[in-house]
Amino acid sequence: MILYKQKKNQGPKGNRLLISITVLGSAGPIRFVVNEEELVAAVIDTALKSYAREGRLPVLGSDLSELLLYCPSAGSDALSPWETIGSQGARNFMLCKKPRTENMEDDGRSTEAITRKGSGNWKAWINKSLNLKISSH
Numbered sequence: 001m002i003l004y005k006q007k008k009n010q011g012p013k014g015n016r017l018l019i020s021i022t023v024l025g026s027a028g029p030i031r032f033v034v035n036e037e038e039l040v041a042a043v044i045d046t047a048l049k050s051y052a053r054e055g056r057l058p059v060l061g062s063d064l065s066e067l068l069l070y071c072p073s074a075g076s077d078a079l080s081p082w083e084t085i086g087s088q089g090a091r092n093f094m095l096c097k098k099p100r101t102e103n104m105e106d107d108g109r110s111t112e113a114i115t116r117k118g119s120g121n122w123k124a125w126i127n128k129s130l131n132l133k134i135s136s137h
Contacts, residue, residue, distance in 0.1 A: 067097055
C-alpha cells in the first residue's frame with residue numbers, strides 16, 4: 001500500500017483554471033493557472049508580469065488602468081477589475097490597451113492621437129471574421 005503525502009502549503013480551496021490570454025498584436029496566448037475566485041485585476045497583473053518576463057512584443061507597460069480584459073464569448077463589454085475570473089465560465093480572454101481619447105487644444109488641433117495604425121476596433125474584426133464563416137441563406 002502506497003501512502004501519498006498531501007501538500008501542506010495548499011492555498012485557499014477552490015477550483016483552479018488554466019486560462020489563456022491573447023494579447024492584441026502579440027504572437028500567441030499566455031497560459032497560466034489561476035484560482036476561479038481571483039479578481040480580474042490580479043489576473044491582468046499576473047498576465048503582465050508573465051508577458052514582460054517572456055520579453056514579448058508589443059510592450060504593454062505595467063499600468064493596470066490602461067488595459068482591458070475581454071471575454072469574447074461573453075459579449076463585447078470589458079470585464080470589471082472587481083469581478084472574479086471564474087464568474088464568466090470561460091477560459092479564453094483577450095487583453096488590449098484602452099483606446100486613447102484625443103484631447104483638443106484651444107485651436108482645434110489634437111494633442112494626442114492613437115499612435116498605432118489599425119488598433120481601432122478589434123471587435124468589428126472578430127465579428128466580421130465570424131460572419132465570413134457562417135453562411136446565411
